[in-house]
Amino acid sequence: MPSSKKAKSVRAATLSDVGREAGVSAMAASAVLNGARTSSRISPETRERIEEAALRLQYRPNAAARALANRRMDTIGVATVFESRELNPYFLEVFNGILETAALHEQNTTVFDWQRGAAKLPGWCDGRIDGLILIAPTLTSEAAKVLPGHTPFVAIHANVELPNVVNIETDEERGAYEVVRFLISQGHKRILHVSGVAGLVGSDRRLRGYKRALASAHIGLDNALIIPAGFCSDDGYRAMRSWLQQHAGELLPHAVFCVSDGVATGCLEALSEVGLRVPDDISVAGFDDTLSARTTLPQLTTVRQPLRAMGNRAVEVLLDRIHRQNTGDKQLTEKSIVFPVALVTRASVGAPPAIKRVVPSRR
């Protein structure tokens, strides 16, 4: 038996096939099956015949051909650093919002892992996506200038101002202010702040909120109570542990305000290691309200950002920009959209204990 090299694979039906089957032209089929405004021009009978033929042949419009003709892929890109040192539940929630709204508008969503700076970014803007959402990019202003001009961008939590890019962000300073005010309202005065990477907008704003809250309650700022760390639980663990070691015998803070839930998780671990109980001996608060804020024990008092809604909005804004670009109206209506945050109180914050000193750490 001769093996035919060209195995006649079941070719998908095209508009011509449908047209032939229905006894009309391919354009008529196009108008009925894919056309938006021109579809009214086909008579009801013809229309029905075409629809039946399409059904019979299982016609599906070919995405590539349509994209080529329309100069539009109906696809948005999402770029993020997918894993720095920890998998990032923050992404999960933002992305969920993005997918939701994209599906609503019948847009595909393709994801890029943006591990090494902006280098690969221009390559993604070759027509395979109509626009790009940058999730929490940490770009230098320098790198931002390299963003291709023909592709619309939207950023979420960008750390620098990007020219011609809408940034969707949250009022982090207010969030930090409120959670620290809450700690103060519970009677805490000596409040340690485990901070993020200095220079990043996220860290700086949260630090500012912390300082403003102390000032508003007339609590003097003690720089020794601010320790730079990072955003991961490791960072929190290490920062807390070494602080405890270095301050053995001294007064324990009443509470710890951590720059992120991940950091707070690490703090809890370090505190538990030296036998300190949360919130009985010391209170802990986080920021972000990610998954881990609810899997710690006690669960974390933290600041919630409407990440899903921000994802929704990012898509809306991006699609709007894509549409405007096509109509030649490239003007940016707004540079930044700020979402509110909300204090979430859970069991990790209690009343301050009587005087408590740092016990020498076990190792």
Added chain:
Amino acid sequence: MPSSKKAKSVRAATLSDVGREAGVSAMAASAVLNGARTSSRISPETRERIEEAALRLQYRPNAAARALANRRMDTIGVATVFESRELNPYFLEVFNGILETAALHEQNTTVFDWQRGAAKLPGWCDGRIDGLILIAPTLTSEAAKVLPGHTPFVAIHANVELPNVVNIETDEERGAYEVVRFLISQGHKRILHVSGVAGLVGSDRRLRGYKRALASAHIGLDNALIIPAGFCSDDGYRAMRSWLQQHAGELLPHAVFCVSDGVATGCLEALSEVGLRVPDDISVAGFDDTLSARTTLPQLTTVRQPLRAMGNRAVEVLLDRIHRQNTGDKQLTEKSIVFPVALVTRASVGAPPAIKRVVPSRR
């Protein structure tokens, strides 16, 4: 000033543009810039001229045109139920592996949220993707039959056998067996199992491993110690709490083996609520080793699945299938690929306490 309706947008350079700039034909440019095997046919000088021209014009191949000509999108799809009741860190790790390998092969990755059964699936197979990875699909055998025949599929942790679909899974029974054997080796005998949804392959296999481990240690099976729950932390919390309420005054189990880390997290919460300490009063083990296994306190003893590697492999297998399909060789070489699992011991498991009874719950 007359507003020109057709704003002359900066059209991206095409192969013709590059060809003209370099004084050659578009095909020559194609051969040099995009061609794989035919590129050798161009003389070095011409090649250089073309490459310079491309650089000067910032030429980028148009993805849609290429896809149309090649009948290949260079894009793989990933479908999953993105959020059932909890955001799913399991996805994060699998997806990371998928992105990694896809990028390696210069494939795009587009994500579909598969909320409502298989209904929308055929629509995604219209040429916009070359193949599809189903992550943890819960399909009926019935629905599986509707999978379009022209698109290659790969599943990860599928719950039913899908015709003509490779399934990438783990040896969950062995994982459960090993973690329960470990509990036994630590001296635990009365081991509660908080199980998942009955009938799902994942639950059933883990339950089977639990039973087999007990049997192998000659511990009689007590069906009262198996409680059906689900996979979320809520499920675990509720299951554990009501068990404690219903068995107030009775013997406390030595240990709890939970069907997932999420469930284990909920258990920890319920146990802590009634003042039971883990692992001093009771030990707890999970399954999956997701993010939350490390954010609980104490951290969870659990079973690790190589999710990232499974994501890597899923892409490899899918690309292979896509390639084979194009060459007409559609035969499935293997139906299932089973990855090993590994016991991960952490602080949530200790030695069993002296006799301990369930105290009446607080409410």
Added chain:
DNA sequence: CTGAAAGCGCTTACAG
């Protein structure tokens, strides 16, 4: 109301 033509930007045979 309907169809023939041209074009989107790329490839793959086929000639030279």
Added chain:
DNA sequence: CTGAAAGCGCTTACAG
């Protein structure tokens, strides 16, 4: 070693 032609499947003007 290089180019003219035809085609991938769809659209959008343009004729009738």
